[in-house]
Amino acid sequence: xxxxxxxxxLAQIREANDLGILDGVTTNPSLMAKExxxxxxxxxxxxxxICEIVDGPVSAEVFGTSFEDIIEEGKVLAAIHKNIVVKVPxxxxxIKAIKWFTDNGIxxxxxxxxxxxQAILAAKAGATYVSPFLGRIDDSCWDGVELIEQIVGIYNxxxxxxxxxxxxxxxxxxxxxxxxxxxxVCTCPLSSILGLLKHPLTDLGLQQFLADxxxxx
Numbered sequence: 261x262x263x264x265x266x267x268x269x270l271a272q273i274r275e276a277n278d279l280g281i282l283d284g285v286t287t288n289p290s291l292m293a294k295e296x297x298x299x300x301x302x303x304x305x306x307x308x309x310i311c312e313i314v315d316g317p318v319s320a321e322v323f324g325t326s327f328e329d330i331i332e333e334g335k336v337l338a339a340i341h342k343n344i345v346v347k348v349p350x351x352x353x354x355i356k357a358i359k360w361f362t363d364n365g366i367x368x369x370x371x372x373x374x375x376x377x378q379a380i381l382a383a384k385a386g387a388t389y390v391s392p393f394l395g396r397i398d399d400s401c402w403d404g405v406e407l408i409e410q411i412v413g414i415y416n417x418x419x420x421x422x423x424x425x426x427x428x429x430x431x432x433x434x435x436x437x438x439x440x441x442x443x444x445v446c447t448c449p450l451s452s453i454l455g456l457l458k459h460p461l462t463d464l465g466l467q468q469f470l471a472d473x474x475x476x477x
Contacts, residue, residue: 261439264317264447266427268295268306272450273313279453284316286369286391286427286447288347289323304340311341319369319389321347330357338366345369345388350378355385362386369425379411383420389445394438395428404428405437412442432456 262283265276268291276282287310297306311318318341322333330353334346338361346361347369348354358368362385369389370382374397382390392411394404411424426438429448432455438446 261443262445263453264319264425264445265453266291266429266447266449268292268297268310270295270306270309270313273310276450276453277314281453282314282316283445284318284343284447285310285314286319286347286425288321288371307337307340307344311343314343316343317345317367317389318343319345319347319371321371322349325349325351325353327353327356327360330354331360334361334366334368347371347391348387350374350382355381358382358385358387371427374407376407376410376414379422379424380414383415383418383422387422389423389425391425391427391447393428394426394434395430397428398430405434405441408438408441408443416442432458 263281264284264286265273265282266286268287273285297303307320320337322330324330324333330348337346338344345367348358350370350372358370361368367388369391370387371391373379373390373392379390392407394408397404397407408424408426423444425445425447426443427447429435429446429452432452435446435448435452435456
């Protein structure tokens with residue numbers, strides 16, 4: 261399973277990349293706004309910097325909702341760097357745009373997916389990635405990981421090449437469960453990635469090893 265970090269914060273991206281396990285980055289307008297990135301030139305420069313840090317896919321989301329706007333924005337984003345993946349919302353015009361991008365060799369990430377039916381449409385249109393938002397599904401009292409399992413099963417049965425990118429990750433357990441479910445990619449905050457490092461028995465064991473090592477000096 262590949263690890264993407266879900267942020268537009270350059271310091272967090274660098275920290276995750278320095279771990280040696282980072283495969284890519286996902287962003288969205290909310291994450292860009294959180295970093296105070298405003299204006300087309302600033303957004304373009306920010307994406308280019310991210311692409312220079314991480315040698316892997318960088319999802320850059322369109323703002324438009326009409327077919328024409330999505331295509332125009334997507335072409336501009338794709339021209340920023342070869343690693344850019346155009347992130348397109350799961351709407352009717354979004355599916356049409358994904359097909360257009362696919363036919364023109366531009367990779368896409370279909371976002372805001374909440375059902376297997378939506379995931380099937382995205383795959384049929386040729387999306388490179390499909391992003392089910394499991395955390396938000398959990399918030400509505402359903403099990404988001406079950407959707408990941410369902411989509412993975414459908415894609416395997418049908419031979420779809422679209423990768424399942426588990427999104428809206430809230431904690432380290434989500435990451436583990438997505439790995440069990442067969443997700444191709446997991447995108448999450450830095451805190452969730454670092455949370456995988458933690459276990460009380462590791463801390464206790466290290467303390468004992470260090471204490472014993474002092475007796476050998």
